[in-house]
Amino acid sequence: MLALREIRRKKVQFGLISLILGLMVYLLVMISALGTGLLSAMSGAVNSFDADLVVFSADSNDSLLRSELTAEQRDAIVELAGADSTGGVGYMAATVQEDSAIEDVALFGFQPGSIAEPAVRSGRVVQDEGEILIDRSLSRSTDLEVGDQVTMRNALIDYELTIVGEVDEGQFLGLPSAYVVLDQWREMRYPGQGGGAPATSVLLVRGDTGNLGTRIEADISNASVLSKSEAVNAIGGVTEQERVVMAIEFFGFVIGALVIGSFFFVLTMQRAYEIAIFKALGASSWYIFGQLIRQVIAVALVGLALGVPLALVTETALPSDIPLEITGSAFLTGGVSITIAALLGSLLSARQVVRVNPVSALGQV
Amino acid sequence: MSPHGQEVLAQSLTKVFGSGETAVEAVRDVSLSVLAGEFVAIVGPSGSGKTTLLAMLGGLLTATRGRVVVDGTDISGWNEAQRALFRRERVGFVFQGFNLVPYLTGEENLLVIPAISGKLDGEKRARARQLLRELGIENRAHRLPGELSGGERQRIAIGRALMNDPLLVLVDEPTSNLDSERGNEVVRSLAEEVKTRNKIGIMVTHDRRMLTHVDRVLEMADGRLQSTEPH
Numbered sequence: 028m029l030a031l032r033e034i035r036r037k038k039v040q041f042g043l044i045s046l047i048l049g050l051m052v053y054l055l056v057m058i059s060a061l062g063t064g065l066l067s068a069m070s071g072a073v074n075s076f077d078a079d080l081v082v083f084s085a086d087s088n089d090s091l092l093r094s095e096l097t098a099e100q101r102d103a104i105v106e107l108a109g110a111d112s113t114g115g116v117g118y119m120a121a122t123v124q125e126d127s128a129i130e131d132v133a134l135f136g137f138q139p140g141s142i143a144e145p146a147v148r149s150g151r152v153v154q155d156e157g158e159i160l161i162d163r164s165l166s167r168s169t170d171l172e173v174g175d176q177v178t179m180r181n182a183l184i185d186y187e188l189t190i191v192g193e194v195d196e197g198q199f200l201g202l203p204s205a206y207v208v209l210d211q212w213r214e215m216r217y218p219g220q221g222g223g224a225p226a227t228s229v230l231l232v233r234g235d236t237g238n239l240g241t242r243i244e245a246d247i248s249n250a251s252v253l254s255k256s257e258a259v260n261a262i263g264g265v266t267e268q269e270r271v272v273m274a275i276e277f278f279g280f281v282i283g284a285l286v287i288g289s290f291f292f293v294l295t296m297q298r299a300y301e302i303a304i305f306k307a308l309g310a311s312s313w314y315i316f317g318q319l320i321r322q323v324i325a326v327a328l329v330g331l332a333l334g335v336p337l338a339l340v341t342e343t344a345l346p347s348d349i350p351l352e353i354t355g356s357a358f359l360t361g362g363v364s365i366t367i368a369a370l371l372g373s374l375l376s377a378r379q380v381v382r383v384n385p386v387s388a389l390g391q392v
Numbered sequence: 393m394s395p396h397g398q399e400v401l402a403q404s405l406t407k408v409f410g411s412g413e414t415a416v417e418a419v420r421d422v423s424l425s426v427l428a429g430e431f432v433a434i435v436g437p438s439g440s441g442k443t444t445l446l447a448m449l450g451g452l453l454t455a456t457r458g459r460v461v462v463d464g465t466d467i468s469g470w471n472e473a474q475r476a477l478f479r480r481e482r483v484g485f486v487f488q489g490f491n492l493v494p495y496l497t498g499e500e501n502l503l504v505i506p507a508i509s510g511k512l513d514g515e516k517r518a519r520a521r522q523l524l525r526e527l528g529i530e531n532r533a534h535r536l537p538g539e540l541s542g543g544e545r546q547r548i549a550i551g552r553a554l555m556n557d558p559l560l561v562l563v564d565e566p567t568s569n570l571d572s573e574r575g576n577e578v579v580r581s582l583a584e585e586v587k588t589r590n591k592i593g594i595m596v597t598h599d600r601r602m603l604t605h606v607d608r609v610l611e612m613a614d615g616r617l618q619s620t621e622p623h
Contacts, residue, residue: 028507029496036495036536304491307452308552309480310508311473385476386452389443389564390488 048330056361062272064350071197078231095225114143115227136212150192165203288372306385436612484553
């Protein structure tokens with residue numbers, strides 16, 4: 028009763044604390060969302076692979092940029108894992124040109140119908156050479172849409188392609204992804220090499236992975252098997268980015284705890300005389316601290332109610348080229364961590380509460 | 393318990409603040425006994441130790457030497473948690489300057505006592521309303537202390553002291569913020585409450601005009617009880 032009554036009667040004081048908490052929630056949600064967005068821009072397309080394992084050529088040092096699997100390697104892996112559970116993926120950096128506009132893209136090749144086929148959100152999947160799927164991030168940042176003709180250039184050869192669909196697979200190394208059939212990719216990536224060209228960059232494997240990875244590495248020469256999450260972390264810079272974002276979130280959490288803790292510490296010091304009255308009337312330190320915790324939770328809830336919508340509004344207001352992805356985990360990071368920070372911060376006040384001597388309610392003795 | 397009924401008993405109470413050369417003996421070897429239904433005043437100049445004595449009798453301070461026995465129970469060796477429970481259940485304080493919680497209405501200030509005991513229910517709310525009615529401030533019950541007059545605040549403080557139906561009603565300088573007419577009215581109503589409800593009333597005051605309402609006057613000087621004069 029007492030804790031919430033005090034909040035109701037001291038609206039300005041607690042309103043300001045709630046506002047600051049809301050801004051802290053907003054800050055942490057935005058940091059988390061920017062971190063997720065940045066990570067997605069680096070590795071979203073790989074993270075979207077519908078696979079448990081990713082097989083690289085061992086001499087590529089597990090890099091999608093350098094990995095090249097021969098047709099023999101691919102066939103041997105397919106034999107071990109089953110055709111239905113595998114899919115080759117080719118990768119190359121390329122440009123898409125429409126009229127005078129040129130955009131860099133991360134171009135992937137895949138075999139239609141295999142597990143490497145991306146999910147199409149509008150239009151249809153590519154069936155043959157001369158067709159391309161573009162990621163939503165590309166259509167949002169350009170005027171490109173399904174039905175448009177684009178030109179892709181590699182090794183001074185132009186390839187005319189028709190956009191037949193749009194996908195939402197994310198980006199790779201900060202570039203929007205685009206998808207063509209594997210034969211098209213081989214032709215563009217290794218022009219003039221014909222049957223001697225590598226079959227794919229990597230091979231995706233799905234299904235029972237008990238000791239499949241070990242068997243592939245043991246039976247097939249120059250093959251390196253990573254789980255999908257390991258493959259994501261193997262992308263250059265991703266692990267470092269994750270660490271930086273985590274460090275920023277951690278400092279935000281610590282600063283949040285200190286800011287909120289300081290507020291409640293000052294508030295507790297200001298209320299020392301009231302606390303002495305409560306203690307003189309028979310309230311225990313635990314009771315008073317319990318009331319403080321209730322206030323912290325109430326203020327944190329109001330802070331969440333302010334910070335979360337603010338983050339959502341910001342997401343819609345920001346330009347699409349800013350890598351911002353507000354996810355459930357962003358809200359958890361922002362909301363839960365600030366609530367925990369507030370509770371931890373309020374522990375600073377616990378000692379103050381215990382130290383208040385009830386006899387001070389009598390004034391000077 | 394006394395053969396006459398409930399009582400509060402102080403035996404050779406001494407309170408020393410500080411230690412070594414800076415030690416101050418605020419109360420020295422004080423013994424007294426107050427029975428239920430009695431309203432006793434402790435008078436004396438500032439610094440004579442009367443508020444310290446009141447704090448020891450109410451379990452707010454522990455004695456350096458001696459003991460306090462309330463209704464047959466020695467509270468001298470109790471820890472803070474035990475003394476907090478004792479204050480919650482057996483003591484009603486009327487503080488100097490009223491000490492009402494400023495963000496709670498008059499009625500809510502009375503309900504603080506059951507709230508901190510975890511016993512806030514309809515019965516307690518009814519009791520608070522009844523006390524406010526008896527003290528003549530029912531129509532001001534939903535005002536904050538800042539909106540009440542000095543007399544009204546003091547009556548709220550008396551109501552709060554009686555809320556837990558305590559054995560001991562301890563009153564510290566109840567008239568310090570009131571004019572003499574209001575002060576007189578407050579002390580008279582306190583004396584009435586103590587007698588009607590058979591409480592043990594002990595009031596610390598420096599205002600000798602209020603002594604007409606008490607049964608006995610205990611005079612303190614330099615931490616010692618000087619005399620006990622029946623009134």
